[in-house]
Amino acid sequence: MNIFIAFALATASVKGASLDIGSHPAFLTGRIINGIEASKGEAPYIVSLKSFSHFCAGSIIDENWVLTAGHCLFYSNFQIIAGLHSRNNESDVQIRNVTSKSQYIVHEGFDGGVGPNDIGLIHIPNGFNLTALTRDAVAAVGKVSLPSGKYNNTGKGRLYGWGRDNSGTLPNELQTLDVNIINYTECKAALPFSAPIENVNICSYNAGTADGACNGDSGGPLVHYNKEGIELVGIVSWGYTPCTTSQYPSVYTSVGAYYKWIAEKIGLM
Numbered sequence: 001m002n003i004f005i006a007f008a009l010a011t012a013s014v015k016g017a018s019l020d021i022g023s024h025p026a027f028l029t030g031r032i033i034n035g036i037e038a039s040k041g042e043a044p045y046i047v048s049l050k051s052f053s054h055f056c057a058g059s060i061i062d063e064n065w066v067l068t069a070g071h072c073l074f075y076s077n078f079q080i081i082a083g084l085h086s087r088n089n090e091s092d093v094q095i096r097n098v099t100s101k102s103q104y105i106v107h108e109g110f111d112g113g114v115g116p117n118d119i120g121l122i123h124i125p126n127g128f129n130l131t132a133l134t135r136d137a138v139a140a141v142g143k144v145s146l147p148s149g150k151y152n153n154t155g156k157g158r159l160y161g162w163g164r165d166n167s168g169t170l171p172n173e174l175q176t177l178d179v180n181i182i183n184y185t186e187c188k189a190a191l192p193f194s195a196p197i198e199n200v201n202i203c204s205y206n207a208g209t210a211d212g213a214c215n216g217d218s219g220g221p222l223v224h225y226n227k228e229g230i231e232l233v234g235i236v237s238w239g240y241t242p243c244t245t246s247q248y249p250s251v252y253t254s255v256g257a258y259y260k261w262i263a264e265k266i267g268l269m
């Protein structure tokens, strides 16, 4: 039985999440399957969104802005933890509190369910310190570039997250996984006919494996390494469960498809 879900851990307000009959997509609320522990400081732009505990991830794109999935944004109060590696060690982290829904923007076209426009921005008035050093003299908090526009949505990518791992629990340390990125056309062909995928999505797919995102990874980064550096190309959105056995692609919001929306909201244009 395959179920599609959004990969956030808290799905209280999410329509269409936690469907448990038939073969349906769902938000990925919890884990990377078949990942390995990331090196400390490898992804200085990833943040953990924490309420009672970690529920989603996001990426710092600017000292005052975090990009995440729309379905991750429903609490009025939560914390953004940057510079985190082990969830149980917050000794060198930078924490910013979100205290009102007016501090974030969910895409106007997102309907709350599994589908397109699953993107949102969180404004951090007292921005992150992107030049602060950790005790071991490594910059612990950084930002990631948006796609330059040259990227064609194929090739090798890397996924990061604290979502559920193969054991079904949230790992303590940040996990990473190398994946093949496929574009909308290829992904649509690899998913069940009824999958609610649109041309603003891209996917990761290691054919014949369950590799991919899972619950708790929602909102987190899929990055592409190229000559110019690292680009944030995808935001974990949804996939099929059970994550450990489903061999369907994981679905992401294509950051490139929303470049204009992001730029308008953060005032670059």
Ligand SMILES: *[C@@H]1O[C@H](CO)[C@@H](O)[C@H](O)[C@H]1NC(C)=O
Binding pocket: 089, 090, 091, 092, 134, 135
């Ligand atoms: C927590 O992290 C800090 C720096 O990042 C490190 O110096 C310390 O040893 C860690 N503590 C534990 C218990 O691992």
Ligand SMILES: *[C@@H]1O[C@H](CO)[C@@H](O)[C@H](O)[C@H]1NC(C)=O
Binding pocket: 079, 096, 097
């Ligand atoms: C942020 O929230 C945490 C937990 O609710 C609280 O302990 C902390 O004092 C807050 N920090 C600020 C700067 O408001």
Ligand SMILES: *[C@@H]1O[C@H](CO)[C@@H](O)[C@H](O)[C@H]1NC(C)=O
Binding pocket: 129, 130, 131, 132, 133
């Ligand atoms: C950021 O961190 C650097 C290095 O630790 C420090 O010199 C600077 O004052 C910090 N900036 C702010 C605004 O806190």
Ligand SMILES: *[C@@H]1O[C@H](CO)[C@@H](O)[C@H](O)[C@H]1NC(C)=O
Binding pocket: 152, 154, 155
């Ligand atoms: C995408 O770009 C890469 C690198 O520039 C290239 O090798 C590849 O053939 C391109 N793929 C498609 C489908 O255009």
Ligand SMILES: *[C@@H]1O[C@H](CO)[C@@H](O)[C@H](O)[C@H]1NC(C)=O
Binding pocket: 152, 154, 183, 184, 185, 186
């Ligand atoms: C999608 O990727 C496939 C395989 O790399 C390529 O043949 C196709 O042209 C791409 N489609 C688009 C719309 O970029």
